[in-house]
Amino acid sequence: MNRWYRTFVVTGLPLALGVAAFLTQPAAPGPQPYHLVKIDNRGAALAPWSGPWSCVCDRNTGLLWEVKTDDESIHDGLWTYSWYREAETGFTTVATTSHAVPIPATGSENLGDCYFEPDRCDTADLLRRTRAQQLCGEHHWRLPTAKELHTLVYTDSKAGQPSINTAFFPKTKRGDYWTADFGKPLLGVYQHLGNGAEAISFVGGQQVTIPHRNAAFVRLVAKNSKSCH
Amino acid sequence: MTPERKSLNWILLHSAAMLAVLCSLFTGLRIATLQRPLVAEFEELLPQGALHPLHFFSALTISLCALLYLIFRVRNASLKKRPLWCGWHRAIIRAGYPLLAGSIASGWLLFFIAGASARDIHFFCALGMGLYLLVHGGFYLIRWGRSALFHIVLPARLHLGITALAAVPLLAITWQLTSRQSHYPLEVANIPLSDHVHIDGNADEPQWQAARAITVYTDGGANFDHGATDVTLRALSNGTEFFLLARWRDRDKSLAHLPLLKTDNGWQVQQEGFHEFNEVRHYEDKFAVLLSPSCAFGAAGTAHLGRKPLSEKPANWHGKGYHYSTDGQLHDLWHWKAVRTNDMYLADDNFIGRADRPRAGERRYTAGYQQDGKESGAYVMNWQWYRRDGITPKRLPQSLEQLAALPGTGQGPWVIPWFDYRPYTDTADADIPVGSVLPSVMYNSNRFEGDRADVRARARWHQGYWTLEMARSLVTGSSLDVPIGDGICLWVSAFDRAQIAHTRHTRAIRLAFPQ
Structure with missing residues (x-):
């Protein structure tokens, strides 16, 4: 290696490194693929760092979830509801029409707190209004089963936050969320009230049986929705 | 022709200096x-x-190498007198001496006294040293090629001098002294439990005057004069609570925190860097105190610089770095905010722990910097979803009279109460004229409740100075708080309308409780 070649290497290498470093600008951070997908009010999927969104599709379960808000609409996360199921015109069994009976109303009516009903609120109010609204293009909204709701429990949440991924499910409270499961006997101080309904506590993710008259939060779910398939 | 072979002492000294200068430089x-x-x-x-x-250790190594070389030159001054001009190599080496001396002197000046001029001198001397390394090393490589490398690693003889042997323990001792004994002591004055210290930002209690003050030069921030401000601190304790008084110079009282401006294209957040989480113009003033049982350099060892200091974790947007703990030690962080927490009479009680797991859906990853839990209460930003090109406010004034009472671009209430405003609707928005300015911060309760509300704080700006009083129980019982006692170290940072560009200081402030 002669002196000119060495001169070229010794001066050219640092210069090339400096110019390359100056010209190489690091890429902005980007989101990683995730099983939760934000869905806007019309049912269209959004990128993970976009918003606002009204629903979340869980690609692991195929369920479409309501997202709570702080806009004083029917989806405001502060509203609470007593557990109530209206009487339905359907039948509990289709075995034989002669033995079938209509589904009776169950639970406690209008014992939660909200602004959007002239009386107080129950789960049937939120269901009726959300179906009418066709939130995220979907009208088959219902209460989730305990098993379904438990799929949202996120045990590694930050200090003091509810046990859910709050980046996708903001305005979630550290409290009980109703499920569709009911008929389990109440225990302890609630024993005299008979049966209650199941709720998932987003303090720690545990399942609890509480009286229908309790004011708890609600997150609705829809299966087989267009925006989640 | 090949260069003259060197002794083992020379090679050790030269290698140590070379590595330390490279490390220190980068x-x-x-x-x-x-x-x-x-x-x-x-x-x-x-x-x-x-x-x-690493920077301070390499600086110490360079200083010791320079000292040893000086001793060598003094002891061998009579052996060989060189002419004034003895070739380009010698001239380049001689040119390096003032640069090295300047780097070392300005570095120690920064470490013990600090100052904007010292930092500039240090920076330009460091650049000079970088150039020196290129020219000095480059000329040798050009002239002798690979043999120049053998020349600096293969000694002529294997005799090791006593000075070289003494250098290692000397380095160890001076490093221990520098890293463990260089803090500012802050005496915590005892006051009776019956004395009341009102956390009101006035600091007019006589107890504060009786407490001994220390002043710490902090720099590296945005917007302050030369990015620097002196912070004067005093501390009190009544055996149950700890009180801290901080006073720092800030020419302007900055409260216009990310204001919302209505334009022809809708509402926009006024920002200059907020999109990258590094706002430096439309932001409130802030002050932060880090408390830790560790007094290690770099904010108790939590400061990790660079865009992606953790290879398995997300990069940051601004390239400055993250705070996190690598050994599981929890560090307390009190974060007073002139708009978001001052009217709550609180500082945001945060902590620095291990780097958090990345969370899908969160655009900003903050590594170890996190908030203590709260039961309720919060400030809320008045946008449904932040976008650089436009937002929709969550709430609007009830009337044009209410809008007219807002601060606009002047000084006024930059926090609005949630329940005095109404939810956003297109109809309500149509009544608001283009050019209107709304505050972005809303309180939906008057304060945090729970662990995050452990630090009472209130500040007042007067004639170019913020005066901030803070108080917290010595022991809160929370696993996310550091118990305060003798030997706990503090770091303080001031923010002048900046989101993350805070001032900093090198040496820890160590609390000295009366025995």
């Missing part, structure tokens, strides 16, 4: 990226992580 340039955007353009060449201890 770590120092990374530190300089915090306040010199031009250096940050070359960030791909610079190391990342906890670089402050």
Whole structure:
């Protein structure tokens, strides 16, 4: 290696490194693929760092979830509801029409707190209004089963936050969320009230049986929705 | 022709100096990226992580090498007199002496006294040293090729001098002294439990005057004069609570926190860097106190510089770095905010722990910097979803009279109460004229409740100075708080309408409780 070649290497290498470093600008951070997908009010999927969104599709379960808000609409996360199921015109069994009976109303009516009903609120109010609204293009909204709701429990949440991924499910409270499961006997101080309904506590993710008259939060779910398939 | 072979002592000294200068230069340039955007353009060449201890250790090594070389030159002064001009190599080496002396002197000046001029001198001497390394090493390589490398690693003889042997323990001792004994002591004055200290930002209680003050020069921030401000601190304790008084110079009282401006195209957040989480114009003033049982350099070892100091974790948007703990030690962080917490009479009680797991859906990853839990209460930003090109407010004034009473671009209430405003609707928005300005911060309760509300704080700005009083129980019982006692170290940072560009200081402030 002669002196000119060495001169070229010794001066050219640092210069090339400096110019390359100056010209190489690091890429902005980007989101990683995730099983939760934000869905806007019309049912269209959004990128993970976009918003606002009204629903979340869980690609692991195929369920479409309501997202709570702080806009004083029917989806405001502060509203609470007593557990109530209206009487339905359907039948509990289709075995034989002669033995079938209509589904009776169950639970406690209008014992939660909200602004959007002239009386107080129950789960049937939120269901009726959300179906009418066709939130995220979907009208088959219902209460989730305990098993379904438990799929949202996120045990590694930050200090003091509810046990859910709050980046996708903001305005979630550290409290009980109703499920569709009911008929389990109440225990302890609630024993005299008979049966209650199941709720998932987003303090720690545990399942609890509480009286229908309790004011708890609600997150609705829809299966087989267009925006989640 | 080949260069003259060197002794083992020379080779050890030269190698140590060479490695230390390289280490010091690259770590120092990374530190300089915090306040010199031009250096940050070359960030791909610079190391990342906890670089402050490495920088100081290499500086100490350079200083010792220089001292040993000076002793060698003095002891051998009579052996060989060189002519004034003895070739380009010698001239280049001689040119390096003042640069090295300047780097060392300005570095120690920064460490013990600090000052904007010292930092500038240090920076330019460091650049000079970088150039010196290129020219000095380059000329040798050009002239002798690979044999120059053998020349600096293969000794002529294997005799090791007593000075070289003594250098290692000397380095160890001076490092221990520098890293463990260089803090500012802050005496905590005892006051009776019956004395009341009102946390009101006035600091007019006689107890404060009786407490001994220390002043710490902090720099590296945005917007302050030369990015620097002196912070004067006093501390009190009544055996149950700890009180801290901080006073710092800030020419302007900055309360216009990300204001919302109505334009022809809708509402926009006024920002200059907020999109990258590094707002430096439309932001409130802030002050932060880090408390830790550790007194290690770099904010108790939590400061990790660079865009991606953790290879398995997300990069940050601004390239400055993250705070996190690598050993599981929890560090307390009190974060007073002139708009968001001052009217709550609180500082945001936060902590620095291990780097958090990345969370899908969160655009900003903050590593170890996190908030204590709260039961309720919060400030809320008045946008449904932040977008750089436009937002929709969550709430609007009830009337034009209410809108007219808002501060606009002047000084006024930059916090609005949630329940005095109404939810956004297109109809309500149509009544608001283009050019209107709304505050972005809303309180939906008057304060945090729970663990996050452990630190009472209130500040007042008067004639170019903020005066901030803070108080917290010595022991809160929370696993996310550091119990305060003798030997706990503090770091303080002031923010002048800046989101993350805070001032900093090198040496820890160590609390000295009366025995």
